[in-house]
Amino acid sequence: MTEVFETIASLRLRLETAGTVAFVPTMGALHDGHLALVRRAEGLADTVVVSIFVNPLQFGAGEDLERYPRDLDADLAVLPDEVIVFAPPVDELYPDGESETLISSGTVGSTFEGASRPGHFDGMLTVVAKLLNIVRPDVVVFGQKDAQQVFLVKRMVRDLNIPVVVDVVETVRNADGLALSSRNRFLGDDERVAALALSRALAAAAASSASRHEALLASHEVLNDESTVGVDYIELVDPATFEPVGDRYSGPVTAIVAARVGTTRLIDNRQFDLA
């Protein structure tokens, strides 16, 4: 039986005898992508802690906070028995109904996902900082799927001297290339097919890696063919700064894309080198 803790005090008490700890923060709605993080975590420490918490602070007005899937029993059913789960109610993490103190994600925090979702990354970093202070893990595991999140968490850990190692696991995909996401369940059959344009566009960019210009041209061609996909952004960023690279840049890039398929917003990314 998986141990489930709902309070900070009870979790901290339990972790006093847990040895080294690897931590996987999630918003639940667990899929194979999350389970890949858990498996990685199991190889890294004596104890694995998985948090399941849909963080209201990182959802904006009009976003899908209410609609976001929540099913703790289903999540527990797919987790290994020996994992410790932290599933606090909202008022355990936000007893004052909000947090006046926030972690500010800086300029990168207001680009791309941050431009489409104002306040999202400040809310995300704030809850990650809280969870790291509660769990005090030796290592925390994130998925590369949320590339900008990974960049900002790593930078926060460095900037604030948080004593934790950040470990990143490759994006898990369906056989047809679609990146796993808790939001995929909202896709209708036709949308599910249309959504493949995201990973195809990233593959096209990687295959046309002579320059930023060529790569973006190739990916736009793929996306323009799919009339039901509304592109929010597609860009090549420098992994060291998360800023767009110039047209004469060569070296490692992360190609990032966000698009709306029907009413569902999806993101994906792919790392490669520009020649």
Added chain:
Amino acid sequence: MTEVFETIASLRLRLETAGTVAFVPTMGALHDGHLALVRRAEGLADTVVVSIFVNPLQFGAGEDLERYPRDLDADLAVLPDEVIVFAPPVDELYPDGESETLISSGTVGSTFEGASRPGHFDGMLTVVAKLLNIVRPDVVVFGQKDAQQVFLVKRMVRDLNIPVVVDVVETVRNADGLALSSRNRFLGDDERVAALALSRALAAAAASSASRHEALLASHEVLNDESTVGVDYIELVDPATFEPVGDRYSGPVTAIVAARVGTTRLIDNRQFDLA
């Protein structure tokens, strides 16, 4: 001989065998007020760590960052031998020359000291969070002299679930009432006398505690008599929110004052009850 550490790695290594830790963050220029914090810390844990770091992030453009007194040898001379000192160079805490990730101090962070010193409290909270992550103390000791700082640090610790106890020590004063401050050394003889108006104004407020209105009237009378003192603000705030109380409020208040005496900016505060 006091042990002095300049790097995060060497300090962390030393603290692995330090038992419980009480931490006193300072900007150096140590006076009896700081030493009262150190004495308190000595009663609270096995090991006392004092940081000496003039944090550039909490100084604004045109403020006294360059002028702020720095004399490590003098500071070490007044500290007890058994204290562990952390005195990092600036680039040890800010290797990138700045911090993109910041702790945002919210609305209270832009009032009073925050209104006069934009960004001050975000910079202060950020370095305190960094130092707490580096030292990982059981208890951290602050002086009540910086009342708004104490309020914001306590709130950050609660909001971010930082696992530390915040202990607050009463303001240490000269016999004539002047609150000890590293900036007092900048006062000329006449300014030193004029500066007494701050503590006298707070005493007058406490003695006229029938209402906010009466208390502020009494304190303004004292300050208006001292022509060389330029008042920045004087207000009564609710200790639970750090917001100004209303004219019909009764209960505990913190009277806070900031004023310029010559070119030196001083602050002080006093806690009492409104009837």
